[in-house]
Amino acid sequence: MAAKPKRNPFLLLFIFLLHYAAAQNHPDAxxxxxxxxxADPSNSILTSWNSSDPCNSWVGVSCLHNRVTRLVLENLNLQATTLPSSLTSLTQLRVLSLKRNGFSGRIPDLSNLTSLKLLFISHNRFSGEFPDSLNSLLKLYRLDLSYNNFSGIVPLGINGLTHLLTLxxxxxxxxxxxxxxxxxxxxxxxxxxxxxxGEIPFSLSTFPTSSxxxxxxLCGPPLQKCNMVSSDPTRPGGALASPVSSSPTTMPAETKPQMKSKNTHHGRISSLAxxxxILGDIxxxxxxxxxLYCYFFRSYSKMSGKSNGSTQAEKIVYSSSPYPNPGQYERGKMVFLDGERRFELEDLLRASAEMLGKGGFGTAYKAILDDGNVVAVKRLKDLSVNGKKEFEQQMEVLGRLRHPNLVGFKAYxxxxxxxxxxxxxxxxxxxxxxxHGNRGPGRTPLDWTTRLKIAAGTARGISFIHNSCKSxxxxxxxxxSTxxxxxxxxNAKVSDFGLSVFISPSSSVSKSNGYRAPEAALDGRKLTQKSDIYSFGVLLLELLTGKCPSIMDNTAPGSGYSSVIDLPRWVQSVVREEWTAEVFDLELMRYKDIEEEMVGLLQIAMACTQASPDQRPKINYVVKMIDELRGVEVSPAHDTLDSVSESPSVSEDTCRASE
Known part of the structure; x- marks a missing residue:
């Protein structure tokens, strides 16, 4: 039987010195x-950690600008009686996940990891009190210490982690x-x-009972009320029960007559007062x-002389005088684009109406007709219309645009x-x-799947507009976004399409805003399909960041005053530094395994917001890329998506009629 070869200690020392020398070339090696x-003294798990550069194929390690930013070693059966303190030297670490391993002992001081955003160490055997050093990690979004052996109280210093989404x-x-x-x-x-x-604070009472x-x-919503907990001091927490008793017999007997007499005395004074x-008020x-009667009766008498005798006032919410003077102009009429007349102008004026909002093209109302039907009515303003024929031709074209991702245009x-x-x-x-609405406690965040669905639907609606009338x-x-x-x-449906042809120089739509492409910022009338792509790119950034298209930038050097910066420039300034979660909406940090999709959509948005119109992709290609992100099967004929031939309600005859 061959003898087992002996290990040469000098060879092992030489290999170690080689590794040590190589490690000096990288600050985190x-x-x-x-x-x-x-954690792996036998070198049986982290076998890929054998080169000089940890950013080159080391399992679980990700880098940015030659510094380690992610260390994800989950479910690898790593063992250590304490978490090695050498990790605290990874000062650029953003993500640390050691879930489902065999680490034990106390957590070392992690206060050097000031860039840490995600910390997952659940399902180990860590012990000791809550690590105080975690309270100094002010950028933390997610903290998971579950399924360990921690003990003691949770210090109030954790309230300083204002970005925390997961605990x-x-x-x-x-x-x-x-x-x-x-x-x-x-x-x-x-x-x-x-x-x-003790009692669950109100700010946490919205979480489920399972939390x-x-x-x-523990008591209080969503658990049982605190005054229902037994006051038996032998029961754990019994001394914390509410002292309120349902029986009045616990009140000292000698105090009852005094209180009654005092209340009676005050009752007499209160009655006189x-x-x-009451008499004074009358x-x-x-x-x-x-x-008031004398004043308004005189005014009412004057108005009633001019009245047509009607006793029921109409709810005219769109205009105080919707009809032109019959002596000078022809009275307008409702034109229904689907051919079916369902109501008259008078029905709209009588409708119960609610203002939905004001935009660049006018004010929108929700109108509930007498028959119960509900429609949205937009009252246009500041339009540059050469005549009735031009307006009617454009409305005819817009009325024939029918698509699941366009708001249905019914009449004008x-x-x-x-x-x-x-x-x-x-x-x-x-x-x-x-x-952006109702941000704060109690808000239901817009989840990632819904945001992707809205992005895809909006892109399809825009694609249909761009391809419906080639001429x-x-x-x-x-x-x-409004x-x-x-x-x-x-489903997302695009509204207010095709009205930009009527933009007047004085209209607020023509002025620069966060969605406006650079080439159209000075003159809103110089709009093209490429400027639409830019605006859609800004909308994608809005979905990703949760920020408005024009944001306050208080990071610029100077006197400390904030300046307004458009969203694409802000994103580009952050991306130039690093691809981190700082770009993305905090509300998206709760979802796992979406980083790749978010970065993919961010790349699409940045392509759409290129300063040069020629560098922006066509909308059909944008639809294709978003569908690929969503995992939607893309057909070979995707480039002709939503073309004229796929829409029997739009034809080139309609296009030529308006030329």
Whole structure:
């Protein structure tokens, strides 16, 4: 039997010295090799950690600008009696995940990891008190310490982590109250399976019961009310029960007559005061009513002489005088684009109406007709229309645009002093409100899947507009989040399309805004399909960042004053530094495994917002790229998507009729 060869100690020393010398070439190599020597001394798990550059194929390691920014080593059976403190030298680390391993002992001081955003160390055997050094990691978004052996109280210093979206502490041995815990941006929270006591704070009461289960001494919503907890001091947490008793017999008997006498005395004074106040009020109200009657009766008498005798006032919300003077102009009429007359102008004026919002082209209203039908009415303003024929031709073209991702255009009214457009009503509001409305506790965030669906639907609607009339090269001209409406099933529908041809020089639409392409910023009338692509790119950035298209930038050097910067420039300035979560909406950090999709959509958005129009992609290609991100099967004929031939309601005859 052959003898087992002996290991040469000088050879092992030589290999170690080679690794050590190579590690000096990279600032993060040595701390990682020290971590490996503790967590994988047999070199059976981290076998790829054998070169001089950790950024080159080391498993679980990701880098940016030659510094380690992500260390993700999950479910690898790594073992160590304490977390190696060498990790604290990775000062550019953004993500640290050591879930489902065999680490134990106390957590070392992590305060050097000031760039850390995500920390996952669940399902290990860590022990000791809550690591105080975590309270100094002010950029943390997600913190998961669950399924370990931590104990003691959760310090109030954690309230300083204002960006925290996830806090998972379940299945540990934590004790003490959580009543002073205040993290307003939390979206994922769990403290079940611990020994917490006291009342659950109101700010956390919206989380489900499962977030607080197996804490016998916790009370308050969503658990049982605190005054229902037994006051038996032998029960854990019993001393924390509410002292309020349902029985009045606990009140000392000698105090009852005194209280009754005192209340009776005050009751007599209160009655006299109340009678005097009532009499005074009657006299004052009577005098005021008499004066108002005398004043308004005179005005009403004058108005009634001019009235047509009608006793029922109409709800004219669109115009105080919707009809032109019959002696000078022809009265307008409602024109229905689908051929079916369903109501008259008078029906709209009588309708119960609610203002939905004001935009560059006019004010929109929700109108409920007498028959119960609901429509959206836009009253146009500041339009540059050469005549009735030009207006009618454009409306005819727009009326023939029928697509699932376009708001249905039903009818219009034209008169010299009044122009109304009637659309189908969208009950779920617009994208702007879904993204920016009611941010804070209690808000339901717009999830990633829905954002991708809205992006794809909006792109398809714009693609249909761009390809429906080849000879005219139709454009939208005013793409923004308030013009992306959501129907009952959550589909995006584009509104306000095709009205940019009527932009007047004085219109607010023609002025620069965050969506306007550079070449159209000075003159809103110089709009093209390429400028639509730019606006759509800004809308994609709005979906990704959760920020408005024009944001306040207080990072510029100077006197400390904030300046307004458009969203594409802000994103580009961040991306030039690093591809990090700082670009993306905090509300998206709660979702796992979407980083690749977010970066992919960000790349599409940045391509759309190129300064040069020629460098921007066509909308059909944008639709294709978004569908690929969503995992939607893309057909070979995708380049002809939503073309004229696929829409029997649009024809080149219609286009030529308006030329």
């Amino acid at each position: 040595q701390p990682l090799l020290l971590f490996k020597s503790s 998972r502490l379940e299945e540990n041995g934590f004790t003490g109250p959580i009543s002073d815990l205040s993290l307003p941006n939390l979206q994922d929270f769990n403290v079940s399976g611990n020994g917490f006591t 607080f289960s197996e804490n016998p001494s 109340i009678i005097a106040i 006299l004052v109200l009577g005098l005021v009513s008499l004066l 009214y034209f008169a010299r002093d009044e122009k109304l457009l009637v659309y189908e009503y969208m009950p779920n509001g617009n994208l702007f409100w879904l993204l 005219l090269k139709l454009i939208h001209g005013n793409i923004k 013009n992306v409406l959501i129907d009952k099933t959550g």
